[in-house]
Amino acid sequence: MHxxxxxxxxxxxxxxxxxxxGMADSVKLADDVLARDKALRELLTRLQAExxxxxxxxxxxxxAKAKKDEAGAxxxxxxxxxxxxxxxxxxxxxxxxxxxxxxxxxVIPNIPADDVPDxxxxxxxxxxxxxxxxxxxxxxxxxxxxxxxxxxxQMDFERAxxxxxxxxxxxxxxxxxxxRALGAxxxxxxxxxxxxxxxxxxLLVRDAAFFGTGQLPKFxxxxxxxxxxxxxxxxxxxxxxxxxxxxxxGAGSDPVPMARVKTIIESVAKSASEVFMLENTFxxxxxxxxxxxxxxxxxxxxxxxxLTNYVSDEILNEAELPLRMTAFTPCFxxxxxxxxxxxxxxxxxxxxSKVELVSITTPEQSGAEHERMTDAAQAILKKLDxxxxxxxxxxxxxxxxxxxxxxxxxxxxxxxxxxxxxxxSNCGPFQARRMNxxxxxxxxxxxxxxxxxxxxxxxxxxxxxxxxENYQQPDGSIAIxxxxxxxxxxxxxxxKA
RNA sequence: GGACAGGUGGCAGAGUGGUUGAAUGUACCGCACUCGAAAUGCGGAGACCCUUCACGGGGUUCGUGGGUUCGAAUCCCACCCUGUCCGCCA
Numbered sequence: 033m034h035x036x037x038x039x040x041x042x043x044x045x046x047x048x049x050x051x052x053x054g055m056a057d058s059v060k061l062a063d064d065v066l067a068r069d070k071a072l073r074e075l076l077t078r079l080q081a082e083x084x085x086x087x088x089x090x091x092x093x094x095x096a097k098a099k100k101d102e103a104g105a106x107x108x109x110x111x112x113x114x115x116x117x118x119x120x121x122x123x124x125x126x127x128x129x130x131x132x133x134x135x136x137x138x139v140i141p142n143i144p145a146d147d148v149p150d151x152x153x154x155x156x157x158x159x160x161x162x163x164x165x166x167x168x169x170x171x172x173x174x175x176x177x178x179x180x181x182x183x184x185x186q187m188d189f190e191r192a193x194x195x196x197x198x199x200x201x202x203x204x205x206x207x208x209x210x211x212r213a214l215g216a217x218x219x220x221x222x223x224x225x226x227x228x229x230x231x232x233x234x235l236l237v238r239d240a241a242f243f244g245t246g247q248l249p250k251f252x253x254x255x256x257x258x259x260x261x262x263x264x265x266x267x268x269x270x271x272x273x274x275x276x277x278x279x280x281x282g283a284g285s286d287p288v289p290m291a292r293v294k295t296i297i298e299s300v301a302k303s304a305s306e307v308f309m310l311e312n313t314f315x316x317x318x319x320x321x322x323x324x325x326x327x328x329x330x331x332x333x334x335x336x337x338x339l340t341n342y343v344s345d346e347i348l349n350e351a352e353l354p355l356r357m358t359a360f361t362p363c364f365x366x367x368x369x370x371x372x373x374x375x376x377x378x379x380x381x382x383x384x385s386k387v388e389l390v391s392i393t394t395p396e397q398s399g400a401e402h403e404r405m406t407d408a409a410q411a412i413l414k415k416l417d418x419x420x421x422x423x424x425x426x427x428x429x430x431x432x433x434x435x436x437x438x439x440x441x442x443x444x445x446x447x448x449x450x451x452x453x454x455x456x457s458n459c460g461p462f463q464a465r466r467m468n469x470x471x472x473x474x475x476x477x478x479x480x481x482x483x484x485x486x487x488x489x490x491x492x493x494x495x496x497x498x499x500x501e502n503y504q505q506p507d508g509s510i511a512i513x514x515x516x517x518x519x520x521x522x523x524x525x526x527x528k529a
Numbered sequence: 530g531g532a533c534a535g536g537u538g539g540c541a542g543a544g545u546g547g548u549u550g551a552a553u554g555u556a557c558c559g560c561a562c563u564c565g566a567a568a569u570g571c572g573g574a575g576a577c578c579c580u581u582c583a584c585g586g587g588g589u590u591c592g593u594g595g596g597u598u599c600g601a602a603u604c605c606c607a608c609c610c611u612g613u614c615c616g617c618c619a
Contacts, residue, residue, distance in 0.1 A: 079588085090547075115599085478575095
């Protein structure tokens with residue numbers, strides 16, 4: 033979320049930043065947002081003058097009543113009576129305008145950092161030469177991981193399809209253990225060597241958390257949600273519709289028969305719940321009538337969501353920063369837009385496990401922390417001796433909340449390609465503003481929003497893929513990297529059971 | 530999930546319609562006393578927003594969102610959360 037004051041004071045930088053991201057309408061966007069801001073401030077100035085007058089008068093009424101001056105009080109009350117409607121209308125308008133401005137700002141992505149390369153898509157990403165590691169293993173006729181896994185009898189997409197549908201998998205036996213070992217190994221490295229606090233977070237979170245990290249309101253279709261339309265919620269909704277419409281329906285003095293009223297309510301409630309499921313929920317979030325918007329939970333697409341939101345709505349002390357957290361969790365992605373890509377194997381799944389790194393820092397710390405986090409993620413690949421490279425994402429390839437991102441790409445011999453295995457982003461104050469997370473210095477003075485960073489350390493599913501493909505043996509077995517052997521009871525290779 | 534109780538400033542905790550943005554304690558900052566600290570005394574201090582070149586002025590904020598009222602921490606409605614008991618359960 034952008035600070036409207038920043039946009040107001042430095043409109044050029046805002047427009048240029050969005051243009052660098054490839055948004056053609058950045059000037060129009062700035063126009064829109066600034067017009068809303070101006071109108072809102074004009075309203076506030078007017079409204080607050082009225083509120084001040086009302087407050088003064090109300091105090092005087094209180095004093096008059098205390099002195100038993102009923103006539104004086106009555107006179108004052110008459111004087112202020114007219115203000116009430118105007119103030120209430122103004123407050124209503126204020127709510128609408130604030131929500132409008134907030135909604136407009138909520139869908140605008142972060143501005144790229146100055147040192148991020150310009151470009152439209154992944155082809156313009158720039159390798160970070162000094163971060164490259166290892167060399168591609170020499171493997172004759174390398175086989176893809178799913179063929180290896182299926183041949184071992186320990187990776188079953190067919191049964192997963194039967195039970196859950198496409199893009200799910202059963203891992204069994206040593207491959208299941210390997211996933212668990214990788215998670216434990218990564219957590220140990222990050223907590224013991226890099227000072228991240230190990231966390232086991234909630235996997236189901238509320239809309240507000242998704243908003244905080246930037247998944248909502250724009251990327252609802254990428255997430256899985258629980259259906260909140262309980263029978264109770266339907267009842268509340270009907271009750272609300274009845275209460276708010278009974279006057280206009282005339283149920284009291286009944287030009288419309290009660291049965292007809294009930295039918296209308298039923299149909300409105302039904303379409304209301306359908307609209308709810310189809311529409312972006314945030315548009316109505318905490319603005320509409322309470323019982324009308326049901327609470328739902330969504331499955332986290334990454335532990336970034338619960339780890340970052342851990343500090344939402346809080347004011348942190350500068351001394352406790354940076355805060356570092358790591359978690360090993362399943363991640364769930366609906367990935368509606370990705371159909372047709374990586375349809376075979378474990379590269380792109382609805383459910384996968386990942387070890388996540390999150391740092392909460394001061395603005396001064398975030399740049400160095402970003403490098404440090406990338407070091408931590410790379411440390412895993414180095415310990416596993418997996419060939420990889422690092423690229424700085426160009427402006428057109430970065431995620432919504434990021435101002436700078438490094439992708440780590442591991443070499444997959446079976447695919448004959450480098451594939452993303454980690455993505456480390458510095459989000460600057462962008463998420464902190466959405467979450468309302470600030471910090472204060474030792475003197476107790478507020479210092480504004482914190483900076484947030486997140487990175488995969490690493491995607492466990494894809495690491496498992498990388499191990500299968502890089503450590504495959506001519507006989508179809510898989511060697512186990514030395515660093516992992518202690519986590520697998522000293523085992524040195526995985527063979528068909 | 531049900532019943533009951535509760536959510537107030539960094540923390541604790543008064544306050545049930547009228548100079549209450551909020552007593553009091555504690556933590557924090559400044560000053561005095563002290564060689565210094567502690568104790569004590571005096572003073573200061575929340576957050577967000579609008580407005581002003583500035584000094585300043587104003588608004589909002591007592592879980593959240595609405596409502597009643599000239600005026601709401603206080604009354605009404607809904608929701609969220611916490612605690613206790615009951616139920617259910619890995």
